[in-house]
Amino acid sequence: MTQLEPTFNLWTEPWITLERADGALEDVGIEQALLESHCFRAIYDPSPLVVVGIHRLLAAILQDALDPQRPGDLAGLWREERFSEETIREFGAQYTNRFDLFSEGAPFLQSADLPRVPPPRGADLKSVMYLMPDFPTGSGVTHYRHGSAADGVFCAVCAARGLVTIPPFATSGGAGIKPSINGVPPIYVVPGGETLFASLAASLVVPRYQPQAASTAEDAAWWKREPVVPHKAVVHEVGYVHSLTFPARRVRLHPTAAAGSCARCGRQDAWSVQTMVFQMGESRPGDAPFWLDPFAAYRLREDKDPVPVRPLEGRVLWREFAALFLPSSEKDHQTIPPTVVYQLANEPVRTDQFACPVRCVGLRTDMKAKVFEWVDAGFDVPLELARGADAADLVREGIDYAVDCAGIIAKAFRQTFGGEGNTERYAALRQRMEADYWAALAGPFRQFVLNVAREDTHAAAERAWVAGVARQAYQSFETHSKMTSSDAATLAERVQGCKRCRILLGSRRKEQLPNEPTND
Numbered sequence: 001m002t003q004l005e006p007t008f009n010l011w012t013e014p015w016i017t018l019e020r021a022d023g024a025l026e027d028v029g030i031e032q033a034l035l036e037s038h039c040f041r042a043i044y045d046p047s048p049l050v051v052v053g054i055h056r057l058l059a060a061i062l063q064d065a066l067d068p069q070r071p072g073d074l075a076g077l078w079r080e081e082r083f084s085e086e087t088i089r090e091f092g093a094q095y096t097n098r099f100d101l102f103s104e105g106a107p108f109l110q111s112a113d114l115p116r117v118p119p120p121r122g123a124d125l126k127s128v129m130y131l132m133p134d135f136p137t138g139s140g141v142t143h144y145r146h147g148s149a150a151d152g153v154f155c156a157v158c159a160a161r162g163l164v165t166i167p168p169f170a171t172s173g174g175a176g177i178k179p180s181i182n183g184v185p186p187i188y189v190v191p192g193g194e195t196l197f198a199s200l201a202a203s204l205v206v207p208r209y210q211p212q213a214a215s216t217a218e219d220a221a222w223w224k225r226e227p228v229v230p231h232k233a234v235v236h237e238v239g240y241v242h243s244l245t246f247p248a249r250r251v252r253l254h255p256t257a258a259a260g261s262c263a264r265c266g267r268q269d270a271w272s273v274q275t276m277v278f279q280m281g282e283s284r285p286g287d288a289p290f291w292l293d294p295f296a297a298y299r300l301r302e303d304k305d306p307v308p309v310r311p312l313e314g315r316v317l318w319r320e321f322a323a324l325f326l327p328s329s330e331k332d333h334q335t336i337p338p339t340v341v342y343q344l345a346n347e348p349v350r351t352d353q354f355a356c357p358v359r360c361v362g363l364r365t366d367m368k369a370k371v372f373e374w375v376d377a378g379f380d381v382p383l384e385l386a387r388g389a390d391a392a393d394l395v396r397e398g399i400d401y402a403v404d405c406a407g408i409i410a411k412a413f414r415q416t417f418g419g420e421g422n423t424e425r426y427a428a429l430r431q432r433m434e435a436d437y438w439a440a441l442a443g444p445f446r447q448f449v450l451n452v453a454r455e456d457t458h459a460a461a462e463r464a465w466v467a468g469v470a471r472q473a474y475q476s477f478e479t480h481s482k483m484t485s486s487d488a489a490t491l492a493e494r495v496q497g498c499k500r501c502r503i504l505l506g507s508r509r510k511e512q513l514p515n516e517p518t519n520d
Contacts, residue, residue, distance in 0.1 A: 006102035006116075006255035006271045008156040011092055015157040016054055017044045018196060027157075030099065031092050033058060037197040038082040045161065047134065048361040048376040052188050053164030056295070059203040060244035064221050065091040068206050071347040077201055078350055098223035101160055102255045102271060106227040109163045109245065111281075113228050114252035118275050126278040128154045128253065131162025132264065133169070133363065133371045155262035155269040159253055170248040172368045178283045180248035181238065186296040186308030187317070187362035189324065189338040192378070202344060202356065205240075205294050209339040213289035214240040221245060229281045236285060243291070250281040292339075297324040300334035309335075311364035314431075316438045317377040318445050322399055324360065325381045326392040337386055345386035355380040355450065379446060382453030394452050398465050401512050402441060405473040408504045410434055412477060416497030417484055426484060433480035440472050463516060470509045477501045 008015075014027035018040040025044055033040070043051045065087050068074050077083075099108050106112055118125060129135040129152040154162065168188060170180040179185070191202035207216075219239020229250040238246070259272040284291070290305040292298060298306035309323045322328070325337045336342070343349065344356050362375045385392045410430060419425045444465065451461030478501075481494045509516075 004257070004270075006257075008101040008160070008255075008269075008271060009096065009099055010101060010108055010160055011096045011099040013156075015160050018042070019044045030058065030061065031088065033196070034062065034083055034088050034200075035085055037200055038195050040196045041194070042192065042196055042199065047132070047161075047165075048359070048374055049133065049165045049169050049363060050161045051359075052168055052190060052361050053161070053166075055190050055199070055203065056168055056244045057164050058200055060221065060241050061091065062200055063204055063244070064219075064223075064241045066204065068204050070206055071343075071349050074201070074204060074206065074347075074349045077204070082197055083200075095223040098227070101156055101163075101253065103227075107252065108160070109166070109222060109247060110251045110253060111227070111229040111247075111277075114250070114277050116252065116254065118254045119277065124277050124279055125275055127152050128159060128162070128273045128276050129263065130276075130278050131159065131165070133165075134374075135263070152263045153260045153272050153274050154264060155267050155272050156255075157267070157269070158262055158264040159273045163251065163253075166249050166251070167244065167246040169363050171363070171365050171371065174369055176232065177280050177369075178248070181243050181246040181284065181291055182293050182296060182308065184308075184310060184365060184367050185363045186293065186310055187320070187324065187360050187375070188293075188295045189297065189341060190295065190359045190361065191340055191344070192357035192359055203295075203340055205340060205343055206347075209294060209343045210240045211243070211292050211294070213291050214238065214243065218242075222247070232280045233282045234285050235282050236288070238284060238291075243293070247281045248283065250277070250279040252277040292336075294339040297335065297337050299323060300336065306336075311362040311373075311375045313364065313372070314435070316442060317360055317362075317375055318379070318442050319399060319403070319438070321379065321445070321449065322392075322396045325379075325386055326395060327386070327388045328392075328396075341381060341383075341386050345383040353383060355382045355453070356386075357381075377442075380450060382450060384453050385449070389453070391452050391455075391458050394458060394462055395449060397512075398445075398448060398452070398462065398469075401466060401508075402445075402469050404508055405469050405505060406434055406437055408508060409437065409473050409477040409501060412497055412501040412504060413481070416481070416493050416500065417490070418493075429480055429483055433476050436480070437473060437476040440476065441469065444468050444472075463513060466509055466512050466516070470505045473505055474498075474502055 010029060011031050012029045014029055016033050017025050017027050018033060019025055019042050021041055043054050045051050098106055101108050104116060167180055169185045171185055172179050191199055193199045193202060215237040218237045219241050221241040222245040229247045231250055253273045253276045255271045256274055257271060259274050261268050297309045300306050309320055323335050325341060327337055328335045341356055357380050359378045364372045413430045413433060414424060417426050448461055448465040452458040478498055481497055484490050
């Protein structure tokens, strides 16, 4: 009996899950996703890292196929409200063979000089589960999954989804294992919209908004370059499309027939993957010009390279709204927003858009090999604020005010119930109080941002925000103070603590809005 040739072509095979307007989910290939993007709402996957990886792959294909050079090109695209069928099919006719996951001579995002069969067991033979940061592998944190990586199997769909997370999210992995082109992964800002078409169209950038360090002489998009990733290759020329498919790892999947159920989704495919070669791939030289990714925001530093906005432990994402979306030239916090947002705000691509919906996804690490968690949040970003309007200062001041109120309730809690450092009696309860406070303000903050961007409502929005933050701060303090001991001494402390907290919050509120009454 002849052994079938392993194949799984991502251009046509259904591996991308898309959501329709009615909430129904459908698996499609790349071609269908692009041709019918106006019929679907968004990309869906349990892992936001996969959503970002797929989005950047689709954006890279469109960036190469459509090659927009001027804002007028993008404006014309928006008027059509769909991508050109002729252009997509021409691209597919030319490059379909470069999207086969198990191709012998040109495997997708893998190095064809490595054999398709597993080598003798050694340091370079890895479990396929290394493709997904939320699966336990080697000495990695177990997270919420338990089991042996050696027994893990991924179906072709999940293997492909893991591969596309490497360009944006590959982080340091020990000696000689460098992160991808953006270094330690930043918070990626993915434009959204009513349809997948709107999300992808908003993700296309003309040359003016592409990284200044991008090569104009060479752009080795994956489907145009040789399908080989040299071990520990240092690349001096990187084009923009190349950056979106940057092969930071030298990989070769080992397809196996009927290896069992997928550890991630449970499906059983004709071909699955249990092992792979997983080595260091491409990196840029240490002295290369800094790479500013259009989907990331940066803090500028005097005489140093910019710093991407990254997830921080215990910090909800809306606290980073100003750093992510509001350009600032102030010396203490100079920032630039993602250029995909900045382009929408400053070019006549769409004249009818008040706010750009975005999804922010990040991977929190120890800045080295340890992965702790992902973060995922959505916002509607008023384009007037992204242009640097005066109302942007009100948003910054509103966030600073919320930070001050958080400090007040934390300090009052410690003072009321005693202890500092290792001797703090209710440290865990105080931390829960602060987390509750920040989480409760997420919804009101989103509304505050939208209202403050409208000239006729921004004064009222500021007043409502200041009053609402003070109320939530006191409520969080009062609620969590009731969770302490019920003895007479603690009850007395609680009464005094609530009184102290109310006075301090009232004083800070009066400072923020001197002419406003403090009675609710």
